[in-house]
Amino acid sequence: MTSSEKSNAQTIYSFILDNKYAIIVSFIIVLSMLFVMVALSGLDSIIANLSHTNLFLLGLTFIVQIIVILLWAYRWKIILYHMHDSPGFKNVVGILLTSIFGNNITPGAIGGEPLRAYVLKEYNGTPFEVGFASTMADRVFEMFPFVLISLLAIISIITWNLGIISKIFLLFLIIAVFSLFLIVIYTGFNKEWSMNLAEKTINFFLPFIEKFTRKTYNQSHLIETANNYINNFNSSFRMMVEDKNLFVKGIILALICWFLDLSNSYLAFMAIGIHPPIAPFITVYTIAILLSFLPTLPGSLGITEIVMIALFVPVGIFADQVLAASALERLASYVFPTVLGILASLYYVKIFSKKRLEKKNQKLITD
DSSP, rough: HHHHHHHHHOOHHHHHHHHHHHHHHHHHHHHHHHHHHHHOOOOOHHHHHTTOHHHHHHHHHHHHHHHHHHHHHHHHHHHHHHOOOOOOHHHHHHHHHHHHHHHHHHHGSSSHHHHHHHHHHHHHHHHHHHHHHHHHHHHHHHHHHHHHHHHHHHHHHHOOOOOHHHHHHHHHHHHHOOOEEEEEHEEEEEEEHHHHHHHHHHHHHHHHHHHTTOOOOOHHHHHHHHHHHHHHHHHHHHHHOOOHHHHHHHHHHHHHHHHHHHHHHHHHHHHHHOOOHHHHHHHHHHHHHHHSSSSSSGTTTTHHHHHHHHHHHHGGGOOHHHHHHHHHHHHIIHHHHHHHHHHHHHHHHHHHHHHHHHHHHHHHHHH
16 A cells, blocks of 8 residues: 555544644534534524424425435445446445545545545455546546536626626636636546646645645655645546546436435425525525535635625615525535435445454464
8 A cells, every 4th residue: 555545545534633723613613613603694584484394395305415416426436347347236335324424524625535445445456556546537527517607607707787896806716716617627637737737836835834834745645645635637638538428428417416415405484484586596506505515614715705795785685684594405415415424424334343353363363
């Protein structure tokens, strides 16, 4: 196993411990933001909106979320089948849930993919590099639909009835996300350029980071790790593009998942008796989701809500209604998958512990 693999192939417990300070700080920020939003919007108004929740529609959001997870797992299973081999669908779903758990508790959703590759390696024997490359390919499929959606969001913002400062700010953020998507896609085609950019970026920012954190980092190790990520991404990207059948299936599944996520958010508003206009709703939701791709807080909690409040006010939907609907939507899209991810993680911890114990006992018998 290479040094890069050793650093990535960590247990589920050590994953949480290694990221504990980032997790704690980020959730403190999230809670602070939510407290301010609730205080300004009025807790009583939010509770009043939630008090007449349509439980049937709320239950429907959970069903839609389950379908999204199953489609996502199916997409990843197809990728695994093309790259190496795949465990049964039940375990593909379970391993994916551990990844969702990792992404939902870490800032910028950076923890889930290495965790997914590690669990896949331990359970299925898939080499860590292959498993990690499969997670990169899985994420690539989400890029292409959002490039198209980014263009639509830019056009919508230009025609939106907003103040000039708000327009400029939102356009800047969306263009930044759009540019990031294009860079990521270009990385898939030009590995050498990407490695050179990564090295220059690390060399430029590392002195400032070390000065700010008062810690010393291994520069060569950081560059090696970055190059390993780029190698994995480049190989998975080329595999995906060259296989037209896989490429088309992956993008179609990504678009279906996006549509279902959109529907879930709309169902949450309907559950509290609000029926936003369809066209503005799609625009607002798209912009909020695009901005959630920026490396910020776990699950983009707080960020998405702020953006949606700012954009829904012009169409007559108030902050307390947005927060009430968001609370319901988050139950299905954030809390529910996170809880399932915790249970899945505990399940695999138990399996791996049992395997290690059996190997230890077998070794003792052999000796």
